Amino acid sequence: MMTGKTTGILVLALGAMIPSVTLAEQLRFPATLNTSGVPGVIEMPSSASLEDGQLSVTTAHFGNISRNTLTFQISDRMSGSFRYSATRDWPNNGVNTYYDRSFDLRYRLLDETNWRPSLTIGLQDFVGTGLNSAEYLVASKHFGDRVRVSGGIGWGRLGSYNSFSNPLGLDDRPTDFEPTGGTFNFDRWFHGPAAFFGGVEWQATDRLRLMAEYSSDGYIEEVGRGLIERKSPLNFGASYQIRPSIDLGLFYLYGSEAAVRFNVLLNPKNPALGSGNEGAPLPVNPAARAAAMSWPAQQSLPSEVTGQIVEAAKPVFEASELELEALHIGDRTATVRFRNPGYMVESQAFGRVARIVTHLMPQRITKFRLVPVDQGMELSALEINRADLEAAEHAPDGGESLYSRVNFYDPATTGLEDGVIAEGLYPRLNWGITPYVNAVLFGLENPLLADVGLRLSGSVDIAPGLSVNGSVTQLVIGNGDDEGDIETTSLPVVRTDRSLYAANNSPAIERLTLDYVFRPGRNLYGRFSAGYLESMFGGVSTELLWKPVGSRLAFGAEINHVMKRDYDQQFGFQDYDTTTAFLSGYYRFDNGYHAQLDVGRYLAGDIGATLSLDREFANGWRVGAFVTRTDASYEEFGDGSFDKGIRVTIPLGALTGQATRDTSAFALRPFNRDGGARLNVQGRLYERVREYHNPEVAESWGRFLR
């Protein structure tokens, strides 16, 4: 269960959703990233912030120390960082390099004004072994357009040189490292001696920035081990902007060490290809023009004729990266069921379908009902008047006001006519061969474990809602089985033996399931899956989701009974079976923040909850974090104490500018253990459904006429 302290952190994280009243653009020049990958001078932090939503990747090297940091500006005021550092010639875990993973959190308390500096509070390595833990308050002030001065007070690592007694009276700070790590180090925060630090940045030219600072990091452990010489507290350096998103820094540290820092910035809000350059849509065909298309006079068409229209329209849909599932032509309304394999932003898919239908329907059809379907399951319905669409196509407002005139609802209980289903959809075999990479990053003994191979995936759509899905992989090359000894605890082994699965060199059945999705009622969605659900477990899985079309709130229930699969990933099972079950709540906040709470029983039999918080961008980018606490003790969990991590989803269309729903997603966990482990069943309902609901559709309505 979550402790009060954990809840406090999460409340703090939720506080990031409160929009700032002051624009980040107030800053005179962008933040420099220091050797720890957070806004700073050289080694010390500053109070500057990255742009809202910005992601940065920083790598810095000096002496025996390397730091690699991913920082995300969660909101205008709050940022979070994940860091993987390596200190060579420091034996640990049987290797000669100390690998450490840590998280930082920063919050800008005050904005800069004409007379006042900005002020930021920061926690460095606040959940980990404590090797690099530090806390600080730092202020920054611009002088003119080219000079920024920062100064602050630090504790922990940042209070380890020329320190003085704690001004807060919190003198006792544990100095030992946490044996398992991964817990919040509340007893260290702002405890122990403190020290001042400071620095100045000078924007010498448009691209060159010069910096000098006074460091309060004593590098006590590193100096004691002879890993670094610290002759001076002064650091000097220069930072050069190679491109607007790429920066290189060269520094001279502590009177003895040369350092290099390289960082790349990207902002999901400002992708290189802007709003995308996928092809132009079909123009809207005016109803008056459709009158000249020799339509038969009768109001209701025989299904045979509708079928011919469906077949004629199929290539039109395909050319628009869409797929026509079924069509019904009524007296005044045409109902179109469609699949969207092409568009990451669902509003754009709705808009493209509407445009196509203007070319298909006679003048008497005055209303279009557009129904997106996923494996035959209706997700929502959008009704639009033909005349409104025509009026909006070239309207100066870009169709923005059109949204107020559409009807958006759940079609489950409205008795939609079935219409004519396009030929060749049921049954249909889909298959493909693609390369795959399974990687485990930032291990304690190995920074990168990765397997590369080929994946043959296929599906058979048997009937609307019913399908068989599977994939087979063949490892080509990799070191996924080099994880070393499996550290077990009293928990059942459900994930820590993944290297034994990775050692399989034969073709592996990654997944093979019979899946059925259905609509049990209004606002309800159902799924049933049976078979080899994922690479390590097989069994049955069923799920029920409640999600009204216009609701920000959704609830789900899931129950699975699974058995552990054999390591060869063929058809056999091991002697471990379990039942896992979860109740889930989902809420979509304003400004793209999304929260999910899952409460239930995990694969190892531990009971607890997972809280996930994501920042989602309308173009498909997602950056988030998750934390799981269960009744498994820290000792039972092992290294890391409990499951947590960050995750990033990148829409490939944002990189190529083309219409595609393909994404690349990765999660970074300090430790992947048996506690808090969930089943990786494919096709969970919430993500399939909510993208065709509000607020997602309303928030992206700008792309309806794109």
Add this chain to the structure above:
Amino acid sequence: MKKSIQILGALVIMAVGGCSGGGGGSDRGLLPAIAENASNMFSGGRAEKVNEFNIEQTFGPEQIAAMSAPTLAGRLLTRDVWSGMTLAFSARGYDTYHTSEGIGLSFRSDVVVSTRGIGGDLFASDMSGTIRALAAGGGGQYQKSMRFLTPLSGFRDVSLTCRMRRDNVERFVIAQRSFSARRYTETCTSEGLTVENHYFRNDAGKILRSRQWLGPEGGYIELFRLKG
């Protein structure tokens, strides 16, 4: 009955061709030729710089005569790339031209009102002031608005204050044919922004050549009327 449906299908497919393959009524002689000479690449991720294409010389009257639909040649100045575009659709006073890569430009009275597929597209606009000023042969101050789609599906609006100046008649060559038309210069300002568009309008009121600003990302496009 079946025949009518086949006609419908043909219409639909023709329209699709306009979207992805060069446009209804596109000329198979012209577009491949432009493709060879100018690489046909407008869009940012696929842009190729082309130096060889020459709007005065690369095409001649025979090729123009072989075209079966109104056709424009366009040069995106910020990327120094050319593309040909044919009329794909015309309705309610708007003409939509498509390039063979599926990029679309919509015009009202030969003034660009929207683009699709360039990146940083001009999503919508109110160009009625420009159209009235051209029809009146120049004139006083007027407003126009341009709306751009942001990467997060929002809009960014630019409101411009403009004046249209009537300049001299000029002679120029397009596809080995000589034309004369009066130049109109439109100067528009907004906060921190000044743009200057040129329109070459003949006695019949048709714009034969122009340079129009598409937005902060699209920059200027030069357009030359090859046919229509």
